[in-house]
Amino acid sequence: MEQPDSTTRIAILGAGLIGTAWAALFRHHGFDVRIWDPAPEALDSAEARMTIPLAQLAEIASDAGRSGTLTLCKSLEDAVTGAALVQENAPESIPVKHVLYAQVEPHLATDTILASSSSALTWSDLAPALQDPARLITAHPFNPPHLVPLVEVYGTDPARIHRAEAIYRAAGRVPVRLKKDATGHIANRLASALWREAVFMVQDGIADVEAIDAALVNGPGLRWSVLGAHMAYHLGGGAGGMAGYLAHLGPSQERRWSALGQPSLTPDVQAALVAGTTAAANGRSITELEAARDKALIAALCARNDAPNV
Amino acid sequence: MEQPDSTTRIAILGAGLIGTAWAALFRHHGFDVRIWDPAPEALDSAEARMTIPLAQLAEIASDAGRSGTLTLCKSLEDAVTGAALVQENAPESIPVKHVLYAQVEPHLATDTILASSSSALTWSDLAPALQDPARLITAHPFNPPHLVPLVEVYGTDPARIHRAEAIYRAAGRVPVRLKKDATGHIANRLASALWREAVFMVQDGIADVEAIDAALVNGPGLRWSVLGAHMAYHLGGGAGGMAGYLAHLGPSQERRWSALGQPSLTPDVQAALVAGTTAAANGRSITELEAARDKALIAALCARNDAPNV
Numbered sequence: 001m002e003q004p005d006s007t008t009r010i011a012i013l014g015a016g017l018i019g020t021a022w023a024a025l026f027r028h029h030g031f032d033v034r035i036w037d038p039a040p041e042a043l044d045s046a047e048a049r050m051t052i053p054l055a056q057l058a059e060i061a062s063d064a065g066r067s068g069t070l071t072l073c074k075s076l077e078d079a080v081t082g083a084a085l086v087q088e089n090a091p092e093s094i095p096v097k098h099v100l101y102a103q104v105e106p107h108l109a110t111d112t113i114l115a116s117s118s119s120a121l122t123w124s125d126l127a128p129a130l131q132d133p134a135r136l137i138t139a140h141p142f143n144p145p146h147l148v149p150l151v152e153v154y155g156t157d158p159a160r161i162h163r164a165e166a167i168y169r170a171a172g173r174v175p176v177r178l179k180k181d182a183t184g185h186i187a188n189r190l191a192s193a194l195w196r197e198a199v200f201m202v203q204d205g206i207a208d209v210e211a212i213d214a215a216l217v218n219g220p221g222l223r224w225s226v227l228g229a230h231m232a233y234h235l236g237g238g239a240g241g242m243a244g245y246l247a248h249l250g251p252s253q254e255r256r257w258s259a260l261g262q263p264s265l266t267p268d269v270q271a272a273l274v275a276g277t278t279a280a281a282n283g284r285s286i287t288e289l290e291a292a293r294d295k296a297l298i299a300a301l302c303a304r305n306d307a308p309n310v
Numbered sequence: 311m312e313q314p315d316s317t318t319r320i321a322i323l324g325a326g327l328i329g330t331a332w333a334a335l336f337r338h339h340g341f342d343v344r345i346w347d348p349a350p351e352a353l354d355s356a357e358a359r360m361t362i363p364l365a366q367l368a369e370i371a372s373d374a375g376r377s378g379t380l381t382l383c384k385s386l387e388d389a390v391t392g393a394a395l396v397q398e399n400a401p402e403s404i405p406v407k408h409v410l411y412a413q414v415e416p417h418l419a420t421d422t423i424l425a426s427s428s429s430a431l432t433w434s435d436l437a438p439a440l441q442d443p444a445r446l447i448t449a450h451p452f453n454p455p456h457l458v459p460l461v462e463v464y465g466t467d468p469a470r471i472h473r474a475e476a477i478y479r480a481a482g483r484v485p486v487r488l489k490k491d492a493t494g495h496i497a498n499r500l501a502s503a504l505w506r507e508a509v510f511m512v513q514d515g516i517a518d519v520e521a522i523d524a525a526l527v528n529g530p531g532l533r534w535s536v537l538g539a540h541m542a543y544h545l546g547g548g549a550g551g552m553a554g555y556l557a558h559l560g561p562s563q564e565r566r567w568s569a570l571g572q573p574s575l576t577p578d579v580q581a582a583l584v585a586g587t588t589a590a591a592n593g594r595s596i597t598e599l600e601a602a603r604d605k606a607l608i609a610a611l612c613a614r615n616d617a618p619n620v
Contacts, residue, residue, distance in 0.1 A: 120562065142529040143546070150529030174528040182516045184566055187529040189511065190504050190522075192566045194530075195539050197503035206492045212500075213538020217619045218484040219452040219460030219497040220504075221538075224531030226606035228523020229505050234587045235600055236453070242587040243580075250575045252430065256494055256502045257572075265560045270553075277544045277552040289620055290545055296536035296617040303613035307606040309527045310599055 004084070004170040009034060011073075011080045013100065014089035015046040018117050021145040022087050024053035027068040028146075029171040034071045036079035043072050053146045056294055060301050077107045085113045085167050087139065092120045098129035105130055113160045113167075115139035119188060123154050123181045137164055138178075140185050144290075147297045152185040154178040190229075200261025202276065203269045209276020225300060227310045314394070314480040319344065321383075321390045323410065324399035325356040328427050331455040332397050334363035337378040338456075339481040344381045346389035353382050363456045366604060370611050387417045395423045395477050397449065402430045408439035415440055423470045423477075425449035429498060433464050433491045447474055448488075450495050454600075457607045462495040464488040500539075510571025512586065513579045519586020535610060537620045 010026045012019050015037035023046065026033045037043045047070060073079035080086050086104065090097050101114070108114065114135045116126055127133035137155030142148040151173045155161045165175040178185060184192060198212045207215070223232060230242065237245030263269060281289060320336045322329050325347035333356065336343045347353045357380060383389035390396050396414065400407050411424070418424065424445045426436055437443035447465030452458040461483045465471045475485040488495060494502060508522045517525070533542060540552065547555030573579060591599060 142533065148529055148532055150525055150532075152525060152529075174524060176517075176521050176525045176528070178517050178521070180514070180516045182511075182514075183569060186511060186517050186522055186525040188566075189507050189516075189570065190526060191530045191539070191542075192563065193507035193570050194500050194504045195543070195563070196567045196570070197499050198539050201492070201496060201499065204490070204492075206490045206499075207486070207488050207496050209540045211486050211488070212496055213540050214484060215460055215462060215486045215496040216500060216534050216538050217536065218486070219458055219462075220501045221531060221534030222458055222460075222607070222610060223452065223603075224526050225535035225610055226527065226531075227603045228526050228531075228590070229501070229508050230519045230523050230583060230587050231590060231599065232501075233505070234591065235596060235603065239596060241584075241591075241596060243584045246575060246580050246583065250580065253502065253505070254575055256498075257506045259493060260499065260503050260506070262567075265556060265564055270556050270560065273540060273556065274551075274553045277540050280538070280541060281544065281551075286545060286549060286551060289541065292617075292620045293533075293537045293545065296614075296619055297532070299613035299617040300532060300535055300610055303609035304606075307602075307609040309606055310602045 004031070004167045008032065008085075008167065008170075009083045010167070011036070011083035011086040012089065013037075013076070013079065013086060013104070015039075015042040015049075016089060018141065018143070018145055019087075019089040020046050020049045021053055022089065022117070022141070023070065024050040024057065025146040025171050025173075027070050028054060028057040029068065031068045031171070032071075033068055034073050034079045034083065036073040036076055040074075043074070046072060053144075056298055057146055059298050076103055080104055080107045080112070082109070083112055085115055085164060087115050087117060089117045092118060094121060094125055097121070097126055101126070101129035101136075105132070105135070108135065111160070111163075113137060113164050115164060117141055117145075119185075120183075122183055123156075134160065137161060138181075138185065139164060139168070139175075140187075141173075142187055144294065144297075147294060147301065149174040149301075150187060151175045152178060152187060154181055154185070196263060197260050199265070199269060199273065200263040202272050203263045203266075204261060209273060210280045213280060225309075226307075231310055314341070314477045318342065318395075318477065318480075319393045320477070321346070321393035321396040322399065323347075323386070323389065323396060323414070325349075325352040325359075326399060328451065328453070328455055329397075329399040330356050330359045331363055332399065332427070332451070333380065334360040334367065335456040335481050335483075337380050338364060338367040339378065341378045341481070342381075343378055344383050344389045344393065346383040346386055350384075353384070356382060363454075366608055367456055369608050386413055390414055390417045390422070392419070393422055395425055395474060397425050397427060399427045402428060404431060404435050407431070407436055411436070411439035411446075415442070415445070418445065421470070421473075423447060423474050425474060427451055427455075429495075430493075432493055433466075444470065447471060448491075448495065449474060449478070449485075450497075451483075452497055454604065454607075457604060457611065459484040459611075460497060461485045462488060462497060464491055464495070506573060507570050509575070509579060509583065510573040512582050513573045513576075514571060519583060520590045523590060535619075536617075541620055
């Protein structure tokens with residue numbers, strides 16, 4: 001497939017937080033975007049809810065917006081007809097998505113890609129709803145989707161995966177491919193593993209919520225924003241790299257793994273998490289915290305234009 | 311204690327990678343720095359090895375260097391006499407550090423802080439070497455120490471902890487306090503937990519090393535550089551915050567935790583990690599990768615001046 005351009009049509013199913021972020025992103029990158037939602041009030045307010053994401057995208061210097069088109073579609077057929085890629089953002093329910101896929105499939109061109117944003121569900125959960133399961137790919141963004149570049153991709157048709165990745169790259173995303181369908185894909189497995197140990201440290205009294213978040217943001221989180229976890233150990237191995245690291249410190253890592261915790265979200269632990277997060281929020285509302293997060297993400301993304309990750 | 315200033319003397323014990331990074335950092339921030347190493351060649355080359363860290367610190371706009379003094383000390387006594395804080399960076403060996411502490415202690419003023427950079431050892435491993443264990447604090451930096459702001463602090467004397475934190479803050483660091491002595495402190499426990507799942511995904515064939523690193527840097531790593539893990543779930547809970555998240559998704563997190571992997575560093579897994587890291591390095595040497603890491607970290611730190619973390 002040639003490079004996607006403004007004649008490439010993208011259908012967005014669902015005009016919630018994720019759907020409108022995708023729509024703003026594709027529109028910013030010059031695509032022909034059509035959006036549908038079964039709830040008329042969600043569809044009617046969709047364009048207004050794209051104002052902030054579009055303004056944020058314009059702030060990121062490397063992304064010279066090409067201003068695509070946006071069409072609000074009252075019918076599913078109208079939204080998906082002629083689409084190269086359909087990005088589905090329905091609620092995280094297998095029956096809901098199955099019903100939607102059965103409605104959508106008859107209107108898809110032969111080579112259209114049906115991409116699910118699902119976080120909690122896997123490709124194997126969703127594919128049985130389709131006559132041609134090869135149409136489906138998982139394409140999971142990381143919140144907020146218009147700012148965080150990652151899109152996790154899994155599917156069974158190499159040609160569709162390849163075309164989808166080209167489209168996501170043209171929208172400034174970094175597609176990352178799974179070799180095998182897996183619950184939580186890659187990123188949420190990593191996030192769950194990290195958070196489990198964070199919750200254990202709260203439960204065990206090693207540190208409080210605020211301290212753990214501060215350690216992460218000013219330590220490994222900052223470093224993981226520019227350097228992968230494997231690459232960090234490669235550098236930690238000195239001249240011997242990863243092989244040297246494993247030879248010298250592999251056994252101590254295995255001991256450390258066995259010393260990590262297995263917390264439970266008991267009422268006491270939940271209360272500590274809520275109290276700690278409330279203290280860290282320091283009176284700021286969710287909306288204020290999201291705005292602060294987005295501002296910091298935009299600054300970090302602008303910094304990447306100067307110095308790409310390792 | 312008043313704000314630390316250029317009359318505040320810092321003794322650095324050990325002129326390896328960590329020791330010289332600490333020395334460059336304190337010097338950049340205007341302290342009176344004295345450095346000692348038992349190996350004459352390490353001491354002789356220490357100042358030259360600070361050239362790059364000092365130049366990097368000068369690049370970070372918020373840190374207007376005040377150019378402190380550096381004294382290379384041939385004797386331990388000469389280095390630590392009059393120091394407000396002694397930052398110890400000896401090899402990660404309990405006997406080596408115990409011997410060193412016994413040599414140092416007679417020369418310390420009553421309220422001098424002895425701070426260990428140890429990563430692998432705990433306060434409890436080290437304190438028995440001292441007549442007055444309250445002198446000792448853990449003060450673990452995250453590599454590279456002059457760029458990554460985190461310093462993890464643990465000790466038993468609140469006054470010394472408080473004074474040490476003031477000194478680290480004056481050196482542009484973010485001290486984070488443990489409530490309880492723990493192997494791996496906070497950050498390396500989080501890093502071990504994350505890497506365990508990363509290794510599991512390699513072992514299980516879910517994704518390869520390069521894909522996992524790319525997912526991390528373009529997804530959760532980027533977000534954790536501005537937003538803590540707990541705070542991310544607080545925002546993920548919508549208007550209900552952390553309490554809403556736990557009520558709706560706590561059970562699914564516990565299920566997800568139980569589905570995380572328990573990898574082993576078998577020869578096959580080690581070979582996959584080495585091959586994947588080598589592929590990701592793409593011909594770049596450790597030195598080239600470190601330079602790329604530092605450039606990206608400096609850009610990220612400059613971006614923080616515009617938009618502080620959440």
